[in-house]
Amino acid sequence: MNKTFVNTCITVALVVSGVAQVKAQSSYTLPKPVQIELNRLEESYNILDQFSEKAWPGWNNYLEFPFLMTFQNGLRVLVGHPSPPAGFVIYPKQKVHGLTVFIDTMNLNNFTVEQPLLCGGGVLPYGTDKNKKPVLSVDVSLTHPTGDAAIEAEQISAEDHILMFMHELMHCYQRKIMKNEYGNLNLNPDLNHALYSDIEGLALLFAGEQDSREKALPFLKDFCIARSFKYDGMSKMEKLQARGDEFREGEAVYTEYIILENLKKDFKSQLTTEMDPGYTQFRDADKYLKIKTDRLREDHGKTLEISMKNYHYGCFEALMLQHYFPGWQQEIESGGSLDLVLRKDVRITASDSLESLKRFRDLYQIDSLRSKHEKIISGRNATYAMFNSLKGMTYVIDFKPIRQFISGLADPKLTRYSLGLLVMFPDGIGSLKFDGVSLETKPVPTEANQLYYIKMVDTNPTKADKPYTIEYQLKEPDDVYRNVVITTPLFTLRAPKVQLRERENRIKIVILSRV
Secondary structure, eight states: OOHHHHHHHHHHHHHHHHHHHHHHHHTOOOOHHHHHHHHHHHHHHHHHHHHHHHHSTTOOOGGGSOEEEEETTSOEEEESOSSOOTTOEEEEEEEETTEEEEEEOTTOOSOOOOSSOEEEEEEEEEEEOTTSOEEEEEEEEEEOOOSOHHHHTTSSSHHHHHHHHHHHHHHHHHHHHOSOOOOOOOOOOOHHHHHHHHHHHHHHHHHHTOSSHHHHHHHHHHHHHHHHHHHTTOOHHHHHHHHHHHHHHHHHHHHHHHHHHHHTTSOOOOOOTTTOTTOOTTTTHHHHHHHHHHHHHHHTTOTTOOHHHHHHHHHHHHHHHHHHSTTHHHHHHTTOOHHHHHHHHHOOOHHHHHHHHHHHHHTSOHHHHHHHHHHHHHHHHHHHHHHHTOOSEEEEEEOGGGTOOSGGGSOTTSOOEEETTEEEETTOOOEEEETTEEEEEOSSOEEEETTTEEEEEESSOOTTSOSOEEEOSEEETTTEEEEEEEEOSSEEEEEEEEEEEEETTEEEEEEEEOO
16 A cells, blocks of 8 residues: 555544544533632632732733643643643633633543532643743642541632632732742751741731730741741751742732732622522631631641741731831832841841840740650651661552642541651551542551652561452553552552552552542
8 A cells, every 4th residue: 555645544534533522622511610610710800800909019910821720520621821732622602801711621531520629739831822932820720629528628618719719820920029039948847947937926926916016016026036046057048948938828828818808898799609609709708817817826836837837927927017017019029038028127126136035935935835846856757767767568659640639638637747748657547538549558657758659668578479469340551450459468449540560679559540
């Protein structure tokens, strides 16, 4: 057969297949739960039209950044992208605030998307524009609630999603107002850091409870002096990274806070409860404002916590600056940081320092705090040494293909220690269940690492036996199995689809589907 003819036939077949796929996508109707999320994005833009300048003078470019939503049924929805990547087609049935909506249905599965949904995400380049320049975009995943319903109840309301959308859009604007960019700091606190971080949070709480600048000033000075002690011994780059992280996350939460305050005054909603039964048009804005203070109150004393404190501390530093030292935004845009701008404005004297040290002892109970944090730091260090000593058959379970965070699924009552992105469960991680996946483990030391991975070590493997047994409904190429039950000496795993990767003394199980 003529080779040119064969190639032509293949090309025609691919074109016909592509046309058929585009037609199939064009006739697709978004499920109602997905339409609800787009309506919430529309409302986010509506709110920013009214109040973005209140959150930060000059913030008006929020429509320039595309929004990518990924759902558990494989659907991807892209809003406002100048040049969508391959796989996306225009969805002509809906626009969001005048922005074009694109959808990708090429990888749909049989998962049923239903409200309520958990929402999480971040900002990253996605695709390129017509000039081949990367396009900064908001990337969010919307997933069904699992695990502790009480915790997740604070993350699944319509208002939560709208606030989160605006939070991420502020991150996009921060590229314009931040003079210095540094990577996310993954610092592991020592005793000094944990101790003075606790005092910082208490000082911000006390300052926020005052009704005048005169009354708040001593506590703001306490915060600044505790910050000096906390940063003692850190390198210049570590300080720059820490300050950058605190501004990025804290100012984005501050944005939520300021918008919530303004929503209480004169808000014109475009999203009705008929369109979104879970939406109350921020009638209880005070509840969401209280959550911000509650989280500061809950987290300041957590020894090993750093990341979430950036959200709370940065927010309340910005609030104190806004209340008592207006005009602080210009100093940030000139290269300042929240804590250093605050320190300059409160004007600490030698006498102030002595008074703060007395309050550290008498009001903040520094000796008691030191004993508490020392016990936890010692426990973390001993646990880390124990994990490093484990030798034997290693099992790794990889949840990254389905984008399932692991440590959040574990019972919050279990003992755990964090070290960067490593979460150590010295007594085991217990039972984990979501969608079609379940994992029953024995009480053996277990790591949850890099958000998506579980690692366990069988320190006394039986050499005569295979390190696992597997039951399955169907085996596919590349060691892919469907509807499996995998049993090892340490755990039993049930999953709809997995891939096995084996090498000496190591078994990796990759979870490929949640349904």
